[in-house]
Amino acid sequence: MSAALIAQKAGxxxxxxxxxxxxxxxxxxxxSGALDPASLRIANALVGNPEGEAALEIRLMGPVLKVDAPAVRVALCGTSSPLQILAPEPREVPPWQSAVLERGTVFRVPPLKGSVTAYLAVGGGFDIAPVLGxxxxxxxAGFGGLKGRALADGDALPLAMPAPDGRADMRLGRVPDLAPPARVRLVLGPQDDHFSAAAIATLLEAEFRITNEADRMGLRLAGPALEHKAxxxxxxxxxxxxxxxxxGDGQPIxxxxxxxxxxxxxxxATVISADLPALGRLAPGAVLTFSAVTVAEAQDIHIAQKRRLSEVIASIAPLSVEAASLSSRALLSANLISGVISATAQAED
Amino acid sequence: MAGGVRYLPSGDCALTVEFGRGVDRHLNMQVMALEAALQARNLDGVIETVPTFRSLTVHYDPSVIDHARLCHEVDALDFAASQDAACGRIVTLPVAYGGVHGPDLGDVAAAGGLNEEEAIARHSAVAHYVYMIGFAPGHPYMGDLPAELTLPRRMTPRTRIAPGTVAVAVGQTVIYPFASPGGWHAIGRTPVDLFNIARDVPALLRAGDSVRLRPVTADEYDDLQARPLTEQITIAEPAR
Incomplete structure (x- = not known):
């Protein structure tokens, strides 16, 4: 018997x-791989997967999906928007927590807030053969993922696990801050010596805006031109x-x-690895400024960020019975346990 | 490690070891020798290495090995570049030159004071050394062309170059594995898939190979297109 998520709309x-x-x-x-690997790892941890399991990366707004399996456990991470259950009974599942959806459930990921990139992980992952690991x-090159392309209307995403295991649903105790760093940190080079001193100064002082040419390959910026030496x-x-x-036009990508x-x-220059997930969340129009760090500093930051992510994942705890059975919006409006769910309060309008 | 080598940080997860700045067979052979030596050293934390014309980029995990130690380890490697460019495999590919398959052949020939037949003869007479694979999966950059076939990129890039197109510019030859825009002069086309994900090793060519191009007619091109890879090409392994 097939077990799949059916994309009624692909997003x-x-x-x-x-x-x-x-x-x-x-x-x-x-x-390739996730633009925001931190959120991917958290989403997988919430549904009980290895952190590197494949998930759906959703840009701007999400698909409408129907559960064509006995049930599936899902979690949406990387955004402050909730999962919206459309049928059979409308309700919302806050981000950064898992939920089990029964056969026939139709749900959607609404326009994303707090980021333009989010991850929907499914318990057990997708039944898709890895290509080159x-x-x-x-x-x-049109391979990997689902048929080597973005999701299309009507696609079936085969599930590796036809029904969820017996574990409790989980929520994240410490929701990560999705805001970009005040200044994006970079290491100069490898070809900083191809630029004038004025260009380096401009890079570290001026504001650069993300243009509409922003996709999984890169972000084209607009700002004062950076002058090449030769x-x-x-x-x-x-x-x-x-x-x-x-x-040649001096506009960085x-x-x-x-x-x-x-x-x-x-x-x-090269943006440090710790600041890349934040870049993956940014939309056209966002304004960036940069500051330079040394390689050694960047590597210390890398290790510290890795440790913080482990702490965030360690804060995953079972959802309380009441919280699991009521919609978060109802809880918030009733102001019953706002202290308990404050971590997810940003999910609501 | 020889003098003149520069260790350039490419952020906190990659190191570019630069031997020089130009396209030069000797530089490239040093790159290939360093890659082999580094792979043999099998350092924890090194994820992969990417050879290019004149540098080796080492991608690594900074939580396992840091920049300073990686530079030190690379510097301590003892290796010698081969003096013989013909130490790689020799791969022979069929190419239909000119006509619909190579619309720029006439321009390229004229720029070098040749007719089309002469341009084909010269282009197919040389062994094309694969300096690197880049730009797209399986996309080789090969050199070096005789002076009469050397010219700059097109003034206006073509919006679509067909997969398999053999194109020249700046003293080099490339073969486009995928349809794409491109600024090089299209002089021919091979029916061989340079990249096919269904193969055990999807990219046909790798840095260090030498490629020989065998002129075929448009009819032979059509016939070869339907045939399996083993009937399209020959590969001579290097003597060891």
Whole structure:
């Protein structure tokens, strides 16, 4: 018997992503994977999966899905928007907690708040074969994920576990702050010496706005032009996620998960790994400023952030019986246990 | 490690080891030798290495190995670049030059003072060394072309280049595995899939290979297209 989530509506850009397909960049294969891996890990932990299991990455607004299985446990993370259950009985499930949905339940992820990227994890994961060690969707070459492409209306997402295990539903005790850092931190280089001193100063002082050219490959920024010292062509070299490349027009592009493996524009700096999940949550129009740190500082921040994420995941605890049986909106309006659920209060309008 | 090498941080999770700034066979062979030595060293925390024309990018996990220690480890590696570019595999691919498959062949030939037949003869006479794979999955950058086939990129990029297209510019040859826009001059097309996810190793070529291009007619191209990979190409493994 089949067990699946049926996409009645796909949403503007929904893809299957895990933590990426490292190990194949020498063959030109992008790493891909979640834009906000922190939220992906939390979503998986809430439904009892290994943290790197594949989930649905939802951009801007979500799909409308129908449960075509005895039941499935789900959790929505990375946004302050709730899951909206449309049928059989309308209700909401707050983000950052798990819920079991019975066969025939129709639910949707509404327009996202607090981020443009969210993750819907399902207990047991999707029954999709990994390709080159990952279930992430490689859009460039059309493989991985569901048929190598974004979700389309009518798609069936096969579930690996036909019915949820007997564990209690869980919620996150400490909801992470989705706001971007006041200044996005970067490490100068690898080609900062291709730029004038004025360009480096501008990068660290000016404001840059994310343009509409923002997708899983990168964020094209608009701001004062960053001046090259001698031309904007370099002999192609490797690209790290977070690299800030500057083409001839002097407008920087921050490269994200789907970036190509090599490139011929000089890279003035690289956003530190700890600040990449925040970039993955930002929408066009957001304004960024940058500050420089050393590699050693960035690595300390990386390790500290990893530890904080472990603490957040360790704060996952069983949902109280009352909270599980009532909708959070009803609880909030009744102001019964607002202290208990304050962590998820931001989910409501 | 030889002098003149630069250790460039690419953020906190990657290190670019730069041997030089140009397209140069000797630089590239140093890159390949470093990659082999680093892989043999099998350091904890090194996730993968990406060779390019003139540098090796090492992607790593900073919670396992930090920048300073990785630089130190790389610097301590003892390796020698091969002096012989012909140490990789030799892969022979069929190419239909000119016509619908290579609309820019005439322009490329004229720029070098050649007719089309002469341009085909020269392009197919050389072994094309694969400096690196990049831009797209399985997309090779190969060199080096004789002076009469060297010209800049097109003034106006084409909006669509067909998959399998063989194209030249800046002294190099590329083959596009996927349809894409592109600024190189399209001179021919191979019926071979350069990237096929159904294969055990999806990318046909890898850095360090040499490629020979065998001219075929448009009819032969059509015939070869229907055939399995083993009937389309030959691969000569390097002598060990």
């Amino acid at each position: 503007p850009f929904t893809t299957v992503q895990d933590l990426g397909r490292a190990g194949h960049q020498a063959a030109g294969i992008p790493v 990952s279930r992430s969707t490689c859009l460039r 031309g904007y062509d370099i002999t192609s070299d490797g690209i790290a996620t977070g690299a800030i490349q500057v083409p 921050i490269l994200l998960a789907d970036h190509q493996t090599t490139g011929g524009y000089p890279k003035i």
